[in-house]
Amino acid sequence: MNPNFHFEITHTDGKARTGILHTPHGDVETPIFMPVGTQATVKFLSPEELKEMNAGIVLANTYHLWLRPGTDIVKRAGGVHEFMQYDRPMLTDSGGFQVFSFADNRKITEEGVHFRSHIDGSPCFMSPEISIEAQNDIGADFIMSFDECPGYPSTREYMEQSVERTLRWAKRGKDAHKNPNQALFGIVQGGEYEDLRRHSARELVKMGFDGYSIGGTSVGEDKPTMYRMMDYAVAELPEEAVKYLMGVGSKDAILEGVARGIDMFDCVLPTRIARHGTLMTSQGRVNIKNAKYADDFTPIDPECDCYACRHYTRAYVHHLIKENEGFGMRLLSIHNLRFLIHFMEEIRSAIKEDRFAEFKAEEFRKMERANIAHRGF
């Protein structure tokens, strides 16, 4: 186990729990939602803005930084924290998800993945060792095993061999990991197959990681299936281990995750839909581009305390987004992230007060009323 990293569970309420992640860049409370900053920046936002919204861990992506500017540059800059001037904890994804999203032009072998750069089409090769070494150079507090994230649905035969390969890759990555200041997570795969999920989790636990991620969710499956995937994985993971549900950022899935003992969530959803003009609000989803907001001089979300809601009207943001102004994307990104971060604060309070089940039920009722229950955000 890593001496520079410690997960402390502070309170439990059923399977839901609050905790503190102690890292070389300070402590953060869990359950936590982590904004995604793929290219060492949360698109349109400054580190100051992230801090003001009470962001904790921020993600960056190994694949992207490896291609540009090159992980050697990040290393020479003094690591990603110094490079992007964010002094709170960070996490890098391994590039495994890109293996999934580049499905059209990649070739998976035992050694690793051959694919073409999305920038210039040049041939690239990523392996567990290369990914871990790159992540060591980037220097985030949390790093991920290089995994394959199969799409949904995948045949059982495919998933069986994929899970085995990802387990072998996890072992190779663990052996390659050299930086004691970085917590390395194993990633549970296995699709919707219970025995494969359980097997994947069990084998990772045997290898012993600093934390465990649940991958292969939100890749096309329906919600009940996603929740079953969580159930299968969590069933084989130690109670005390920190658990991370990768790529999930809708309210319903976060609530279901927390209810199962998940501690960490990340998602591009709030920032992406913000750039595209959609707001998550206490009243449900708002597409600010709609003509009806052109003369709506009320706050973005009357119940929100974010910078955008404190200062600007829907009419103004409507105008900015219609005009494709960066400031509009920034304001909406600030709002959506703060909305989810605040949501996590409420979840933590509910857990600490032993009323998470009621909180969760009420949140689902609210989603029903806002007519977003079918989507979850």
Place this chain on the structure above:
RNA sequence: GGGGAGGUAGCGAAGUGGCUAAACGCGGCUGACUGUAACUCAGCUCUCUCCGAGUUCGGCAGUUCGAAUCUGCCCCUCCCCA
């Protein structure tokens, strides 16, 4: 006054006898987005009693089986020279 160019759907702009309600772009409207190839993508955008029909391509009158496309006249715009 002389010479030249041109008027196509909200705007710009293709089309120069049938396959054209009319390419494409913009604008407009709506939707999507879950470990970010995503300031992206998709649909709709003449009218209606809208799974079928009706009116269109400056105007009017013609030629033709058939015209936004050809002919005549008229109206309007822009450019150059006086």
